[in-house]
Amino acid sequence: MNETSRIGAGTTRLEISVSIRGSESLTRVWTLGCTGKSTLPDPERACRRLSALKDPFAPVPEGVACTQVYGGPQVADVRGTFRGDPVSAKFSRENGCEIARWNRVRFLFPAGG
Numbered sequence: 001m002n003e004t005s006r007i008g009a010g011t012t013r014l015e016i017s018v019s020i021r022g023s024e025s026l027t028r029v030w031t032l033g034c035t036g037k038s039t040l041p042d043p044e045r046a047c048r049r050l051s052a053l054k055d056p057f058a059p060v061p062e063g064v065a066c067t068q069v070y071g072g073p074q075v076a077d078v079r080g081t082f083r084g085d086p087v088s089a090k091f092s093r094e095n096g097c098e099i100a101r102w103n104r105v106r107f108l109f110p111a112g113g
Contacts, residue, residue, distance in 0.1 A: 012035075012082050016032060016077070018110075060097040066095040067096030069095060071102070
């Protein structure tokens with residue numbers, strides 16, 4: 001792992017699940033450990049990209065007007081630690097704000113991104 005991947009990433013360990021809301025299809029699950037084992041494809045790239053983002057798991061702020069565009073039934077859960085801080089984030093594609101939020105970290109969602 002190169003130096004870029006290590007910046008702020010040593011305490012990153014995530015479990016990522018992606019499913020289709022309202023479907024009986026299987027939930028896909030990956031792990032991302034920036035200094036250990038990962039099942040997410042291309043973990044070094046994912047860790048570099050995460051390191052470059054200020055707050056990749058922040059929710060859409062309350063009171064923000066979002067376009068009423070439906071992006072699809074995909075949902076994702078991300079749990080674990082990022083830069084040593086606990087993470088418990090849910091992602092969907094239910095409106096323009098959530099789609100933009102999803103797209104910002106879509107590299108974490110290989111099956112639904």
